[in-house]
Amino acid sequence: MEMTDSLRLGPLADPTQFVGSLDIAGYAGDDLKRMLAGMLTIRFAEEAVADLVESGEAVCPCHLGIGQEAIAVGVSSVLRHTDKIFGNHRSHSHYLALGGDLFAMYAEILGRKAGASQGMGGSMHLFAPDVGFCGSVPIVGATIPIAVGAALAAKMDGRGDVAVAYFGDGACEEGVLHESLNMAAIYKLPILFVCENNLYSSHLDIGLRQPTDSVARFAAAHCISHRVVEGNDLIAVAKAAGDLVKAGRESGSPGFLEAVTFRWRGHVGPKEDIDVGVRRKPEILAAWKHRDPVRRLREAMVKTGMLTDAQFEKTCAVIKSAIADAVERARKAPYPETAALLDLVYAPRRNQ
Amino acid sequence: MSAPVSYAEGILQAFRYLLGNYPEVFAIGQGLWSPWYVGASMKDLDKEFGQARVIDTPISELATTGAAIGASLNGYRPIVIHPRLDFMVLATDQIVNQAAKWRHMLGGRSPAVTIRGIINRGGEQGAQHSQALHAWYAHIPGLRVVMPATPQDARDLLIAATLCDDPVLYIDDRWLYELSAEMPPPGPVDLTTQTPKVLRTGTDITFVAASYSVTLAREAAEALAKKGVSAEVIDLRVINPLDHSVTRASVKKTGRLLAIDGGWQTCGLAGEIIAGAVEDLPPSAFRARPQRITLPDAPAPTSKVLENIYYPTTEHVVAVAEQMLAE
Numbered sequence: 068m069e070m071t072d073s074l075r076l077g078p079l080a081d082p083t084q085f086v087g088s089l090d091i092a093g094y095a096g097d098d099l100k101r102m103l104a105g106m107l108t109i110r111f112a113e114e115a116v117a118d119l120v121e122s123g124e125a126v127c128p129c130h131l132g133i134g135q136e137a138i139a140v141g142v143s144s145v146l147r148h149t150d151k152i153f154g155n156h157r158s159h160s161h162y163l164a165l166g167g168d169l170f171a172m173y174a175e176i177l178g179r180k181a182g183a184s185q186g187m188g189g190s191m192h193l194f195a196p197d198v199g200f201c202g203s204v205p206i207v208g209a210t211i212p213i214a215v216g217a218a219l220a221a222k223m224d225g226r227g228d229v230a231v232a233y234f235g236d237g238a239c240e241e242g243v244l245h246e247s248l249n250m251a252a253i254y255k256l257p258i259l260f261v262c263e264n265n266l267y268s269s270h271l272d273i274g275l276r277q278p279t280d281s282v283a284r285f286a287a288a289h290c291i292s293h294r295v296v297e298g299n300d301l302i303a304v305a306k307a308a309g310d311l312v313k314a315g316r317e318s319g320s321p322g323f324l325e326a327v328t329f330r331w332r333g334h335v336g337p338k339e340d341i342d343v344g345v346r347r348k349p350e351i352l353a354a355w356k357h358r359d360p361v362r363r364l365r366e367a368m369v370k371t372g373m374l375t376d377a378q379f380e381k382t383c384a385v386i387k388s389a390i391a392d393a394v395e396r397a398r399k400a401p402y403p404e405t406a407a408l409l410d411l412v413y414a415p416r417r418n419q
Numbered sequence: 420m421s422a423p424v425s426y427a428e429g430i431l432q433a434f435r436y437l438l439g440n441y442p443e444v445f446a447i448g449q450g451l452w453s454p455w456y457v458g459a460s461m462k463d464l465d466k467e468f469g470q471a472r473v474i475d476t477p478i479s480e481l482a483t484t485g486a487a488i489g490a491s492l493n494g495y496r497p498i499v500i501h502p503r504l505d506f507m508v509l510a511t512d513q514i515v516n517q518a519a520k521w522r523h524m525l526g527g528r529s530p531a532v533t534i535r536g537i538i539n540r541g542g543e544q545g546a547q548h549s550q551a552l553h554a555w556y557a558h559i560p561g562l563r564v565v566m567p568a569t570p571q572d573a574r575d576l577l578i579a580a581t582l583c584d585d586p587v588l589y590i591d592d593r594w595l596y597e598l599s600a601e602m603p604p605p606g607p608v609d610l611t612t613q614t615p616k617v618l619r620t621g622t623d624i625t626f627v628a629a630s631y632s633v634t635l636a637r638e639a640a641e642a643l644a645k646k647g648v649s650a651e652v653i654d655l656r657v658i659n660p661l662d663h664s665v666t667r668a669s670v671k672k673t674g675r676l677l678a679i680d681g682g683w684q685t686c687g688l689a690g691e692i693i694a695g696a697v698e699d700l701p702p703s704a705f706r707a708r709p710q711r712i713t714l715p716d717a718p719a720p721t722s723k724v725l726e727n728i729y730y731p732t733t734e735h736v737v738a739v740a741e742q743m744l745a746e
Contacts, residue, residue: 151493182526184524188524194525194526194527211482213492218489243482246479246483247485249477411526412522412560416611
């Protein structure tokens with residue numbers, strides 16, 4: 068489902084809608100299997116992070132995006148490794164969907180030197196430039212202008228690369244989003260702004276923070292082409308992202324994708340935050356869990372004969388095994404040397 | 420050596436050298452297509468190097484600085500220009516939370532970005548058009564902060580900042596723009612090897628300063644020389660990371676330390692200069708209590724009467740030095 072020219076999300080924000088299997092016509096089985104595996108990897112990987120937090124092994128703040136997997140996987144399906152992708156505090160999905168290494172993610176979360184950021188950042192600071200993931204930080208909205216600058220670099224390079232900024236509906240309340248949209252529009256920069264609108268900031272429902280629940284209106288205000296999609300529909304996300312990225316590569320124009328979704332866990336950590344979330348009710352969460360991006364793709368693939376239940380179970384087992392292996396290796400990996408505390412403040416002197 | 424070059428022309432020379440020799444360098448900020456904002460220091464750069472590399476921006480300090488950081492993480496060496504430090508405060512998230520920390524917290528690349536902030540005060544401009552906030556930024560690990568005091572440093576420290584692999588805040592002062600000196604042709608400069616300079620040797624008292632305060636120190640040293648007092652003048656040049664070694668060596672010799680700074684006193688640069696010497700030297704090394712001259716801890720006033728007592732003067736430096744010598 069895709070919405071056009073409305074200030075309200077309407078049915079897109081209603082978890083009882085869009086619960087059937089997806090329309091996968093035109094997609095090859097191999098591509099769908101790869102994307103299904105991508106979503107499963109993110110889900111199981113984050114469940115394992117939740118376990119590490121529960122057990123006390125992971126201490127750094129871990130923000131889980133379980134339930135939102137279709138957005139990162141759909142967007143990443145139209146990206147390449149020379150693109151420049153920036154995340155936020157909730158970026159395990161963005162990192163993994165691009166092919167970020169599982170072991171390096173767990174090592175980072177556990178503060179080990181082999182981590183994605185040398186064990187210096189934890190869950191909120193992931194870094195994998197080899198696959199295009201240029202960094203994530205928890206200051207809300209902070210990577211948005213940085214992605215604009217990466218798009219400026221891409222434009223100067225002239226190789227058709229694009230930048231991507233992932234952020235949430237909460238970041239749309241930061242002034243820097245508006246500065247960034249304006250600059251991307253006037254300089255005609257190849258950037259895709261991706262708002263994962265999960266209808267919540269840390270604890271507040273969007274209805275208590277903004278006069279209306281669709282944030283694509285900000286793109287319209289800056290004359291940036293925008294699409295509003297059902298964010299738990301992998302195909303809808305991939306198609307809209309594909310159109311916007313194509314325009315970025317070919318004509319250097321910015322695009323804005325609003326993908327409507329819901330996070331199953333709380334703002335930070337493994338709990339569901341029913342108690343601290345204003346307007347966050349058990350029945351609403353249950354309904355969103357039924358609007359599951361994984362189930363809906365799986366059902367469509369089974370229905371069309373692309374996937375059997377046995378194949379699905381096997382895929383799940385393979386992924387879970389790889390995750391367990393990565394966690395175990397991370398547990399055994401060494402911590403950074405104490406010298407890292409001061410050695411990493413400034414770049415090493417040249418000719419040293 | 421050729422004809423004398425002014426401080427403002429030194430900055431312009433640095434931009435021309437950098438844009439002419441390094442294709443990865445570009446300049447971005449408010450007012451770059453107009454001489455109104457940045458004076459002679461960037462005159463006609465847009466015409467010489469094109470508006471794709473000398474980019475004027477909307478009134479968006481935060482996003483402009485963030486964009487420069489993003490480009491610096493992708494192979495470029497941008498120089499962001501903030502025509503007043505007061506407005507640069509709006510970019511502080513990107514300077515303090517992002518540029519200064521990415522290398523450490525992501526265990527990876529530093530944003531090789533240069534952020535130029537201009538101190539532009541006096542003339543009854545008041546509290547939001549006058550600030551010298553260098554001490555704030557020098558407090559931040561990961562951010563290098565340079566404050567040129569001389570025309571050659573105006574040029575060479577801008578070159579050094581831009582070629583440095585770390586984020587650098589380069590702060591110049593409009594009160595220095597007319598100062599001129601002879602200098603050799605520009606060339607590459609490595610910021611990591613730049614240290615404080617003794618601009619004048621002396622035996623009775625040590626003046627330590629940066630930026631415009633160095634002018635006050637030099638003028639005071641001249642005045643004191645006529646009275647038979649020998650003052651040593653140290654120009655810090657780089658205030659983060661702060662190298663205390665030159666100050667310590669000088670105070671060992673003179674036994675008297677006067678720190679002069681154009682910022683406020685509380686948690687400021689002058690206090691840091693004194694702490695760096697006091698904690699390293701025995702009490703017996705001091706022939707007088709170390710002193711500091713700073714702005715009073717008040718916002719900049721507009722009324723002429725108040726402005727006249729707000730900024731430190733050469734006479735002020737001489738008077739405090741004489742008190743110390745009499746101690």
